[in-house]
Amino acid sequence: MAMHVEPSLIGVDVSKAELVIRQSWSSNLVKLGNERKAIDSYLKALTGPVCLAVEATNIFHVLLIERAHALGHAVYVIDGLRLKRYRESIGGRAKTDASDAALLLRYLTHEKSDLRPWTPPPAGYATVQRLLRRRSVLVQTETTLRQSLQCLPELKASVRAMLARMKHMQHLIDQRLAQTLKRQGWKGDVRRCQGIEGIGPITAAALTLIFHRGAFKSADAYIAFIGLDVRVRESGTFSGRRKLxxxxxxxxxxxxxxxxxxxxxxxxxxxxxxxxxxxGLSCIQALVALGRKLARIAFALLKTQSDYVPKVVQVA
Known part of the structure; x- marks a missing residue:
């Protein structure tokens, strides 16, 4: 009979230049450069099953988790806010690279059974996500500049030229986005989402992107991943305000x-x-509820690979 081997646990604090590592089998702190050669050398020297807990830190943690997963190790990416609240819940006061690595190790030790291992996104996911985010920054910047500079009529011609250039850049991003979606075979899914009233090509692309990120068991899981699920606060006769x-x-x-x-x-x-x-919902709350409903319908269409039929919604 094969002997069950408990995995070794590791907590890793990540920065742009350095990895600070706390290991369950040693009290010694390990420090590595955040570059491929050093990461591969460390990971390949590990023996037996290993689980790593890493805090999501911009893009600086991506190389580590990709290399660890490729070498067969289980990786858990921990949300920074959740880790902060965990530190406060256990009375932690210090926040250093070493203490964060130890905190990640402690969190993984006690909460591992309730965590989901990280899996790589599908090919093209990062490209579509990057294009959507850059487009968002461009659109918001354009709106801010238009509103800020409208009080300077003497610069009207220059502002018009600048905004036209930004519109052209947005058009180029949209073209690149459409090409990437087509290359991924996601154009049909985008079309299904666009059939829903109110959902345009960019929103449809974002909904499709999230759908292909993970194997969601239900619409509730999909909504929770987006962050449109409601946090309930109740205790005895107390009923607190519900928030997203x-x-x-x-x-x-x-x-x-x-x-x-x-x-x-x-x-x-x-x-x-x-x-x-x-x-009794406010206008904002009603719109949020409607946005959540639209996302649920999009998930159903993507899950069943069916087309949107408005009459179905009217009957419901």
Whole structure:
């Protein structure tokens, strides 16, 4: 009978230049340069099954988790806010690279059974995500500049030229995005999402991207990944204010909110929006609820690979 071997646990604090590592089998702190040669040398020297806990740190943790996963190690990427609250819950006061590595190791030791191992996103995921984020920055910057410079009529011609150039850059990003979606074979999924009232090509691309990121068991899991699920606070007779968890990409939540603003004026979704207002929800809350509904329908279409039929929604 094969002997069950418990995996060794590792907590890794990541910065741009350095990795600080705390290991479950040693009290010694290990420091590595955050570059491929040093990472590969360390990971290949490990024996037996190993689980690593890494805090999500911009893009600086990506090389480590990709190399660890490629070598067969289990990787857990921990949300920074969750780790911060965990530190506070155990009375932690210091925050150093060494203490963060130890905290990650402790978190993994006690919470591993409730964590989901990280898996690499599908090919093309990073490209689509990067294009959507850069487009978002460009659009927000354009809006800010237009509003800020409109009070300077003497610069009207220069501002017009600058905004036209930014529009051209946005067009180039849209072209690149469409090419990438086609290359990935996701154009059909984007088309399905666009059939829903209020959802345009960018929102459809973002919904498709998230759908292909993981194997979601249900629409609830999909909604939670987006961060549109509701945090409930109740104890005895106390019922606290319910808020969105806001986990996941904030840009997709913004896109869904904008989609809901358009959808609420359609004949299909206006009754849903008005019923939400009648229940006492504010305009913002009603739009969030509608955005969540649109995301659920998008998930159903992508899951079943079916086309949107408005009459189905009207009957429901």
């Amino acid at each position: 968890t806001k986990k996941g990409d904030p840009e997709l939540r913004r896109l869904l909110y904008m989609a809901a603003m358009t959808a609420c004026r359609s004949s299909t979704w206006k009754p849903f929006y008005e019923r939400a207002l009648a229940r």
